[in-house]
Amino acid sequence: MSRIIIRHYRIALPRKVPKPTAPIRIVVIGDLHNRTFGKGNRDLVEQIVGQHPDLIFSVGDLTVCKPGKETNIDVAVSLLKRLSCECPVYCINGNHEFRAKRYPDAYDGVYEQFKRGIHTSNIRLLEDEKEQIDIKGTHLTVHGFELPEKYYKRFHQQYISAEEIRKSIQEPEDGRYNILLAHNPVYFEGYALWGADLTLSGHLHGGLMRLPLVGGIISPQVKLFPKYDCGMYEKYGRKLLVTAGLGSHSIAFRINNPAEFMLVELY
Numbered sequence: 534m535s536r537i538i539i540r541h542y543r544i545a546l547p548r549k550v551p552k553p554t555a556p557i558r559i560v561v562i563g564d565l566h567n568r569t570f571g572k573g574n575r576d577l578v579e580q581i582v583g584q585h586p587d588l589i590f591s592v593g594d595l596t597v598c599k600p601g602k603e604t605n606i607d608v609a610v611s612l613l614k615r616l617s618c619e620c621p622v623y624c625i626n627g628n629h630e631f632r633a634k635r636y637p638d639a640y641d642g643v644y645e646q647f648k649r650g651i652h653t654s655n656i657r658l659l660e661d662e663k664e665q666i667d668i669k670g671t672h673l674t675v676h677g678f679e680l681p682e683k684y685y686k687r688f689h690q691q692y693i694s695a696e697e698i699r700k701s702i703q704e705p706e707d708g709r710y711n712i713l714l715a716h717n718p719v720y721f722e723g724y725a726l727w728g729a730d731l732t733l734s735g736h737l738h739g740g741l742m743r744l745p746l747v748g749g750i751i752s753p754q755v756k757l758f759p760k761y762d763c764g765m766y767e768k769y770g771r772k773l774l775v776t777a778g779l780g781s782h783s784i785a786f787r788i789n790n791p792a793e794f795m796l797v798e799l800y
Contacts, residue, residue: 535570536791537580542765542774543798544731546671550710553669553800560584561795563592563716563735564627564778567608568792574612577779582619584796587668589616590675592735593627593716596647597782604633604643610650617655621666624651625659625677627716627736628685629782635682659714661701672709673799676702676729680717693723705729710799718761718775725771732773733797739763739777739790 546552560581570577581589595609616622626634633644648658657664659677666673678701684693705711705728713724718734725732737759763777779792 535576537570537577537779538791538793539580539584539796540764540776540793541796541798543800544772546710546799547730549708550673551671553671555669557588557669557671557673557799558584558586559588559590559797559799560586561590561592561733561774561776561797562779563594563776563794564738564780565595565609565612566597566629566778566780566782567595567605568780569608570779570792574608574615578612578615581616581794586620586796588620588666589622590712590714590733591622591624592714592733592776593625594629594735594778595624595627596629598629598633598640598643599782600639604640606643606647606650610647613651613656614653617653620655622656623659623664623675623677623714624656625714625716626679628680628682631679631682663702663706665706665709671799673712674706674709675712675714676705678702678713678715678724680715680720684717684720691719693720695723695726695728698723698727718773719759721761721766721768721773724773725768729771731797732771733776733795734761734773735776735778737762737775737777738781739793 596606598604633640661679663674663676711730713729713732715734717736761775763775766773776795777793
Protein backbone atom coordinates (compact mmCIF):
# COMPACT_ATOMS: atom_id res chain seq x y z
CA MET A 534 0.00 0.00 0.00
CA SER A 535 1.25 3.49 -0.82
CA ARG A 536 2.05 5.51 2.25
CA ILE A 537 -0.53 8.03 3.44
CA ILE A 538 0.15 10.33 6.36
CA ILE A 539 -2.44 12.14 8.45
CA ARG A 540 -1.70 15.69 9.57
CA HIS A 541 -3.63 16.42 12.76
CA TYR A 542 -4.59 19.95 13.84
CA ARG A 543 -6.58 21.12 16.86
CA ILE A 544 -8.20 24.57 16.77
CA ALA A 545 -10.06 26.27 19.61
CA LEU A 546 -13.29 27.92 18.53
CA PRO A 547 -13.61 31.64 19.36
CA ARG A 548 -15.98 33.02 21.96
CA LYS A 549 -18.48 34.21 19.35
CA VAL A 550 -19.80 30.63 19.06
CA PRO A 551 -20.72 28.12 21.80
CA LYS A 552 -18.14 25.53 22.67
CA PRO A 553 -19.07 22.17 21.10
CA THR A 554 -20.14 19.38 23.42
CA ALA A 555 -17.26 17.30 21.98
CA PRO A 556 -14.52 18.03 19.44
CA ILE A 557 -15.81 18.29 15.87
CA ARG A 558 -13.69 15.98 13.71
CA ILE A 559 -13.22 17.11 10.11
CA VAL A 560 -11.26 15.22 7.46
CA VAL A 561 -9.91 17.39 4.63
CA ILE A 562 -8.84 15.85 1.32
CA GLY A 563 -7.58 17.40 -1.88
CA ASP A 564 -5.60 17.00 -5.09
CA LEU A 565 -6.26 13.30 -5.56
CA HIS A 566 -5.87 13.67 -9.35
CA ASN A 567 -7.36 10.20 -9.96
CA ARG A 568 -4.78 8.41 -7.83
CA THR A 569 -5.95 5.22 -6.14
CA PHE A 570 -4.84 3.58 -2.92
CA GLY A 571 -5.89 -0.04 -3.15
CA LYS A 572 -8.74 -1.36 -5.26
CA GLY A 573 -11.48 1.25 -5.49
CA ASN A 574 -9.45 3.44 -3.10
CA ARG A 575 -10.23 0.97 -0.35
CA ASP A 576 -7.08 1.79 1.64
CA LEU A 577 -7.71 5.52 1.53
CA VAL A 578 -11.33 5.11 2.56
CA GLU A 579 -10.37 2.84 5.45
CA GLN A 580 -7.89 5.39 6.79
CA ILE A 581 -10.40 8.23 6.51
CA VAL A 582 -13.23 6.28 8.10
CA GLY A 583 -10.83 5.21 10.85
CA GLN A 584 -10.63 8.85 11.97
CA HIS A 585 -14.37 8.79 12.79
CA PRO A 586 -15.07 12.12 11.06
CA ASP A 587 -18.19 14.16 11.68
CA LEU A 588 -17.66 16.02 8.40
CA ILE A 589 -15.51 15.59 5.29
CA PHE A 590 -14.36 18.53 3.17
CA SER A 591 -12.82 18.18 -0.29
CA VAL A 592 -10.82 21.20 -1.43
CA GLY A 593 -10.77 20.30 -5.13
CA ASP A 594 -8.79 18.69 -7.95
CA LEU A 595 -9.94 15.15 -7.33
CA THR A 596 -9.61 14.51 -11.07
CA VAL A 597 -7.44 15.69 -13.98
CA CYS A 598 -8.83 17.90 -16.75
CA LYS A 599 -6.30 18.78 -19.44
CA PRO A 600 -6.96 20.05 -22.97
CA GLY A 601 -6.95 17.33 -25.60
CA LYS A 602 -7.03 14.48 -23.10
CA GLU A 603 -9.93 12.34 -21.94
CA THR A 604 -11.19 13.21 -18.46
CA ASN A 605 -11.89 10.33 -16.09
CA ILE A 606 -14.34 11.28 -13.33
CA ASP A 607 -15.01 7.75 -12.07
CA VAL A 608 -12.33 7.77 -9.36
CA ALA A 609 -13.53 11.07 -7.89
CA VAL A 610 -17.22 10.17 -8.04
CA SER A 611 -16.79 6.76 -6.45
CA LEU A 612 -14.63 8.15 -3.64
CA LEU A 613 -17.04 10.95 -2.75
CA LYS A 614 -20.05 8.61 -2.85
CA ARG A 615 -18.30 6.04 -0.65
CA LEU A 616 -17.28 8.68 1.91
CA SER A 617 -20.80 10.14 1.94
CA CYS A 618 -22.01 6.85 3.39
CA GLU A 619 -20.08 7.72 6.57
CA CYS A 620 -20.93 11.41 7.11
CA PRO A 621 -21.81 14.60 5.19
CA VAL A 622 -19.34 15.60 2.48
CA TYR A 623 -18.83 19.19 1.31
CA CYS A 624 -16.70 19.86 -1.74
CA ILE A 625 -15.52 22.60 -4.07
CA ASN A 626 -14.01 22.68 -7.51
CA GLY A 627 -10.30 22.97 -8.01
CA ASN A 628 -8.82 24.48 -11.14
CA HIS A 629 -9.19 21.15 -12.97
CA GLU A 630 -12.92 20.79 -12.32
CA PHE A 631 -13.42 24.50 -12.93
CA ARG A 632 -11.74 24.15 -16.33
CA ALA A 633 -14.24 21.46 -17.33
CA LYS A 634 -17.09 23.64 -16.05
CA ARG A 635 -15.84 26.75 -17.87
CA TYR A 636 -15.36 24.97 -21.22
CA PRO A 637 -18.12 22.32 -21.44
CA ASP A 638 -17.79 21.76 -25.19
CA ALA A 639 -14.04 21.21 -25.03
CA TYR A 640 -14.54 18.62 -22.28
CA ASP A 641 -17.62 16.88 -23.75
CA GLY A 642 -19.91 17.93 -20.90
CA VAL A 643 -17.91 15.92 -18.35
CA TYR A 644 -18.57 18.47 -15.60
CA GLU A 645 -22.32 17.90 -15.73
CA GLN A 646 -21.62 14.17 -15.61
CA PHE A 647 -19.55 14.76 -12.50
CA LYS A 648 -22.35 16.74 -10.84
CA ARG A 649 -24.91 14.09 -11.65
CA GLY A 650 -22.57 11.40 -10.36
CA ILE A 651 -22.26 12.99 -6.91
CA HIS A 652 -25.90 14.07 -6.66
CA THR A 653 -26.78 12.41 -3.36
CA SER A 654 -28.37 13.81 -0.23
CA ASN A 655 -25.11 13.59 1.72
CA ILE A 656 -22.80 15.39 -0.77
CA ARG A 657 -22.94 19.15 -1.23
CA LEU A 658 -20.97 20.78 -4.05
CA LEU A 659 -20.51 24.44 -3.14
CA GLU A 660 -20.15 26.65 -6.22
CA ASP A 661 -19.84 30.11 -4.66
CA GLU A 662 -22.37 28.94 -2.11
CA LYS A 663 -22.58 28.39 1.62
CA GLU A 664 -24.13 25.89 3.98
CA GLN A 665 -24.96 26.29 7.66
CA ILE A 666 -23.94 23.36 9.84
CA ASP A 667 -25.25 23.17 13.40
CA ILE A 668 -23.33 20.39 15.08
CA LYS A 669 -22.54 19.33 18.65
CA GLY A 670 -24.10 22.48 20.07
CA THR A 671 -22.17 25.00 17.97
CA HIS A 672 -22.68 26.86 14.70
CA LEU A 673 -20.51 26.57 11.60
CA THR A 674 -20.99 28.01 8.13
CA VAL A 675 -18.95 26.52 5.29
CA HIS A 676 -18.43 28.68 2.21
CA GLY A 677 -17.24 27.36 -1.13
CA PHE A 678 -15.34 29.95 -3.16
CA GLU A 679 -14.54 29.41 -6.84
CA LEU A 680 -11.51 31.40 -7.86
CA PRO A 681 -11.81 32.98 -11.32
CA GLU A 682 -9.59 31.35 -13.93
CA LYS A 683 -7.16 34.28 -14.06
CA TYR A 684 -6.00 33.53 -10.51
CA TYR A 685 -4.53 30.20 -11.59
CA LYS A 686 -2.37 31.57 -14.40
CA ARG A 687 1.37 31.31 -14.08
CA PHE A 688 3.22 34.43 -13.01
CA HIS A 689 -0.06 36.12 -11.97
CA GLN A 690 0.23 38.75 -9.24
CA GLN A 691 -0.80 36.91 -6.11
CA TYR A 692 -3.46 39.11 -4.55
CA ILE A 693 -7.25 39.12 -4.45
CA SER A 694 -9.24 41.73 -2.56
CA ALA A 695 -11.85 41.04 0.09
CA GLU A 696 -14.29 43.07 -2.01
CA GLU A 697 -13.87 40.74 -4.98
CA ILE A 698 -14.54 37.76 -2.74
CA ARG A 699 -17.69 39.46 -1.40
CA LYS A 700 -18.98 39.84 -4.95
CA SER A 701 -18.89 36.06 -5.29
CA ILE A 702 -19.93 34.77 -1.87
CA GLN A 703 -21.24 37.83 0.01
CA GLU A 704 -20.24 38.43 3.64
CA PRO A 705 -19.27 35.90 6.33
CA GLU A 706 -22.05 35.24 8.81
CA ASP A 707 -22.22 36.90 12.22
CA GLY A 708 -22.42 34.65 15.25
CA ARG A 709 -21.07 31.63 13.37
CA TYR A 710 -17.63 30.11 12.76
CA ASN A 711 -16.95 30.76 9.08
CA ILE A 712 -14.96 28.10 7.23
CA LEU A 713 -13.83 28.97 3.71
CA LEU A 714 -13.02 26.24 1.20
CA ALA A 715 -10.73 27.87 -1.38
CA HIS A 716 -8.58 25.66 -3.56
CA ASN A 717 -5.60 27.99 -3.99
CA PRO A 718 -3.96 29.11 -0.73
CA VAL A 719 -1.72 31.84 -2.13
CA TYR A 720 -4.51 34.41 -1.71
CA PHE A 721 -4.70 33.91 2.05
CA GLU A 722 -4.46 37.63 2.77
CA GLY A 723 -7.68 38.26 0.84
CA TYR A 724 -9.44 35.35 2.52
CA ALA A 725 -8.42 36.62 5.96
CA LEU A 726 -9.49 40.19 5.20
CA TRP A 727 -12.83 38.88 3.92
CA GLY A 728 -13.38 37.34 7.33
CA ALA A 729 -12.74 33.59 7.05
CA ASP A 730 -12.09 32.26 10.54
CA LEU A 731 -10.52 29.17 8.97
CA THR A 732 -9.54 28.68 5.33
CA LEU A 733 -8.91 25.17 3.97
CA SER A 734 -6.85 24.82 0.77
CA GLY A 735 -4.64 22.55 -1.30
CA HIS A 736 -3.44 23.07 -4.89
CA LEU A 737 0.31 23.42 -4.29
CA HIS A 738 0.95 19.69 -3.76
CA GLY A 739 3.25 20.52 -0.87
CA GLY A 740 5.66 22.18 -3.29
CA LEU A 741 6.15 18.87 -5.20
CA MET A 742 9.55 18.20 -3.61
CA ARG A 743 10.22 19.07 0.02
CA LEU A 744 13.54 19.66 1.78
CA PRO A 745 14.13 19.55 5.56
CA LEU A 746 14.00 23.01 7.17
CA VAL A 747 13.08 24.51 3.79
CA GLY A 748 9.71 23.05 2.82
CA GLY A 749 8.25 23.00 -0.67
CA ILE A 750 10.47 23.84 -3.64
CA ILE A 751 8.13 24.88 -6.47
CA SER A 752 4.41 25.51 -6.96
CA PRO A 753 2.20 24.57 -9.93
CA GLN A 754 2.32 28.28 -10.83
CA VAL A 755 6.11 27.93 -11.19
CA LYS A 756 6.93 29.95 -8.10
CA LEU A 757 9.96 28.87 -6.12
CA PHE A 758 9.60 28.21 -2.39
CA PRO A 759 5.84 28.87 -2.19
CA LYS A 760 4.86 30.60 1.03
CA TYR A 761 1.77 28.53 1.82
CA ASP A 762 2.87 25.10 0.61
CA CYS A 763 1.66 22.87 3.46
CA GLY A 764 0.65 23.23 7.10
CA MET A 765 -0.93 25.89 9.34
CA TYR A 766 -0.58 29.64 8.90
CA GLU A 767 -2.08 32.67 10.64
CA LYS A 768 -2.77 36.24 9.59
CA TYR A 769 -4.91 38.92 11.27
CA GLY A 770 -6.05 36.33 13.82
CA ARG A 771 -7.39 34.06 11.03
CA LYS A 772 -6.07 30.59 10.23
CA LEU A 773 -5.19 28.77 7.02
CA LEU A 774 -4.63 25.03 6.72
CA VAL A 775 -3.08 23.70 3.51
CA THR A 776 -2.94 20.03 2.63
CA ALA A 777 -0.13 18.72 0.44
CA GLY A 778 -2.76 16.47 -1.11
CA LEU A 779 -2.93 12.89 -2.22
CA GLY A 780 -1.77 12.76 -5.83
CA SER A 781 -0.03 14.53 -8.68
CA HIS A 782 -0.30 15.14 -12.42
CA SER A 783 1.90 16.32 -15.28
CA ILE A 784 5.01 16.52 -13.05
CA ALA A 785 4.26 13.15 -11.54
CA PHE A 786 6.61 12.92 -8.60
CA ARG A 787 6.53 13.71 -4.88
CA ILE A 788 9.94 13.71 -3.21
CA ASN A 789 10.01 13.70 0.62
CA ASN A 790 6.34 14.52 0.19
CA PRO A 791 4.07 11.55 0.94
CA ALA A 792 0.38 11.56 0.14
CA GLU A 793 -1.66 13.02 2.98
CA PHE A 794 -5.00 14.19 4.27
CA MET A 795 -5.77 16.41 7.24
CA LEU A 796 -7.74 15.72 10.41
CA VAL A 797 -8.94 18.96 11.97
CA GLU A 798 -10.49 18.99 15.44
CA LEU A 799 -12.50 22.04 16.42
CA TYR A 800 -13.03 22.29 20.16
